[in-house]
Amino acid sequence: xxxxxxxxxxxxxxxxxxxxxxxxxxxxxxxxxxxxxxxxxxxxxxxxxxxxxxxxxxxxxxxxxxxxxxxxxxxxxxxxxxxxxxxxxxxxxxxxxxxxxxxxxxxxxxxxxxxxxxxxxxxxxxxxxxxxxxxxxxxxxxxxxxxxxxxxxxxxxxxxxxxxxxxxxxxxxxxxxxxxxxxxxxxxxxxxxxxxxxxxxxxxxxxxxxxxxxxxxxxxxxxxxxxxxxxxxxxxxxxxxxxxxxxxxxxxxxxxxxxxxxxxxxxxxxxxxxxxxxxxxxxxxxxxxxxxxxxxxxxxxxxxxxxxxxxxxxxxxxxxxxxxxxxxxxxxxxxxxxxxxxxxxxxxxxxxxxxxxxxxxxxxxxxxxxxxxxxxxxxxxxxxxxxxxxxxxxx
Ligand SMILES: *Cc1c(COP(=O)(O)O)cnc(C)c1O
Numbered sequence: 317x318x319x320x321x322x323x324x325x326x327x328x329x330x331x332x333x334x335x336x337x338x339x340x341x342x343x344x345x346x347x348x349x350x351x352x353x354x355x356x357x358x359x360x361x362x363x364x365x366x367x368x369x370x371x372x373x374x375x376x377x378x379x380x381x382x383x384x385x386x387x388x389x390x391x392x393x394x395x396x397x398x399x400x401x402x403x404x405x406x407x408x409x410x411x412x413x414x415x416x417x418x419x420x421x422x423x424x425x426x427x428x429x430x431x432x433x434x435x436x437x438x439x440x441x442x443x444x445x446x447x448x449x450x451x452x453x454x455x456x457x458x459x460x461x462x463x464x465x466x467x468x469x470x471x472x473x474x475x476x477x478x479x480x481x482x483x484x485x486x487x488x489x490x491x492x493x494x495x496x497x498x499x500x501x502x503x504x505x506x507x508x509x510x511x512x513x514x515x516x517x518x519x520x521x522x523x524x525x526x527x528x529x530x531x532x533x534x535x536x537x538x539x540x541x542x543x544x545x546x547x548x549x550x551x552x553x554x555x556x557x558x559x560x561x562x563x564x565x566x567x568x569x570x571x572x573x574x575x576x577x578x579x580x581x582x583x584x585x586x587x588x589x590x591x592x593x594x595x596x597x598x599x600x601x602x603x604x605x606x607x608x609x610x611x612x613x614x615x616x617x618x619x620x621x622x623x624x625x626x627x628x629x630x631x632x633x634x635x636x637x638x639x640x641x642x643x644x645x646x647x648x649x650x651x652x653x654x655x656x657x658x659x660x661x662x663x664x665x666x667x668x669x670x671x672x673x674x675x676x677x678x679x680x681x682x683x684x685x686x687x688x689x690x691x692x693x694x695x696x697x698x699x700x701x702x703x704x705x706x707x708x709x710x711x
Pocket of ligand 1: 403405431501503
C-alpha cells in the first residue's frame with residue numbers, strides 16, 4: 317500500500333495517503349464492493365490463512381477500500397495502526413470493552429455523548445467492570461479515582477455540548493502513572509485541530525459520521541493507536557465479533573477525507589464569526605466558543621489545539637420556551653441532533669441528546685433549558701448570522 321513520505325503536510329496526506337491503485341490505474345480510489353476474495357491456488361489460500369501472504373481473506377477482516385480509509389487516517393493522525401468500524405459507537409464500544417475483563421475499572425469524564433455515557437454507566441457494570449465518572453476539568457478528581465485495577469481513562473474534548481476543553485497531556489500523565497491507558501474521543505476537535513496521540517493519549521476514536529463524512533451521508537467509526545494495542549486487544553475481537561464498516565461507507569469516508577481540511581477550516585471560520593456576533597447579543601446570557609479569549613480554558617485551547625471549533629454553544633435568555641422559539645424561527649440552520657455537516661444544524665441538548673439525564677445532572681454539566689448547540693455548515697457566514705439574529709429577535 318502506498319505510504320506517503322513523512323514530510324507531507326496534512327492537506328497533502330488527506331488527498332493521497334493510502335491510495336491503492338488497481339491494475340486499471342484509476343485516478344479516484346476504487347470501491348471494492350466484495351465480501352470475499354479468490355485464490356490462484358490452494359497453496360496461496362493456505363499461505364494467506366497462515367498470515368504468510370499479506371492479501372485479503374474476507375471483508376469482515378479487511379478489504380482494499382477499507383484499508384485505504386484506515387491508511388489515510390493513520391497517516392493523518394500519526395498513529396501506527398487503525399481499525400475502522402460500522403459507526404462511531406461501534407468504535408467507542410470496541411476501544412473501551414475489547415481490552416477489559418470483569419474486575420477491571422474505568423474512569424471517564426462525566427461530560428460525554430449520550431451513548432458513550434450509556435456504555436460507561438450502564439453497559440460496563442453489567443459485565444463486572446467498575447466505572448467512576450469525574451468532572452474531567454478537575455485533575456485531582458482523575459487522580460483520586462485511580463485504583464490498582466484501573467485500566468482505562470476515557471474522555472471527549474471539547475466536550476459535548478458545552479465545549480469544555482480537558483487537559484489531555486496532564487490526564488494522560490495521571491493515567492500512565494497508574495498503569496492505565498487514555499482513550500480520547502476526538503470527534504469535536506477533528507483530526508485537523510487536535511492530535512491526541514501526540515498529546516500523550518494511547519488511543520483515539522472517531523465517529524467518522526460527523527466531520528469526516530461531513531455531508532450527512534453515512535455512518536462510520538475508527539480507532540487509532542499503536543500496533544501493539546491493536547494486535548493485543550482489537551485484532552481478534554473485531555474479526556470475531558464483526559463490527560466492520562461496509563466498503564461502500566469506507567469509500568464515502570475516504571472521499572470525505574479529501575475535503576476535510578478545507579471544510580473544517582471554512583466551518584471554523586464561520587463558527588468563530590457567529591460566536592463573535594452572538595457574544596454581545598442582548599438575548600444571550602452565555603456563549604462558549606473554544607478559540608475566543610473568554611473561553612474558560614482559553615490557555616489550554618492554545619496549548620493543545622491548532623484551531624477553534626466548528627461548534628458554538630450559547631444560552632438564550634428565557635429558558636426552553638425562548639430556545640424553542642429561536643429553533644423554530646431559523647430558516648437556514650436546520651433542527652437536528654447531528655453535527656459537522658455541510659448544512660448548519662442546531663440542537664437543543666436538554667430535550668434531545670441529553671434528555672435521558674436527570675435535570676440536576678444536566679445542570680451540573682452546564683446544559684440549561686435555554687442552551688443551544690450550533691454546528692456551522694458551509695453556507696456563507698453572513699447568511700447564517702442574518703438567520704440567527706432574525707430568529708433571536710423572536711426569542
Ligand atoms: C456522534 C458521536 C458519537 C457516535 O457516533 P455514531 O457514528 O453516531 O455512532 C460518539 N462520540 C461523539 C462525541 C459523537 O459526537
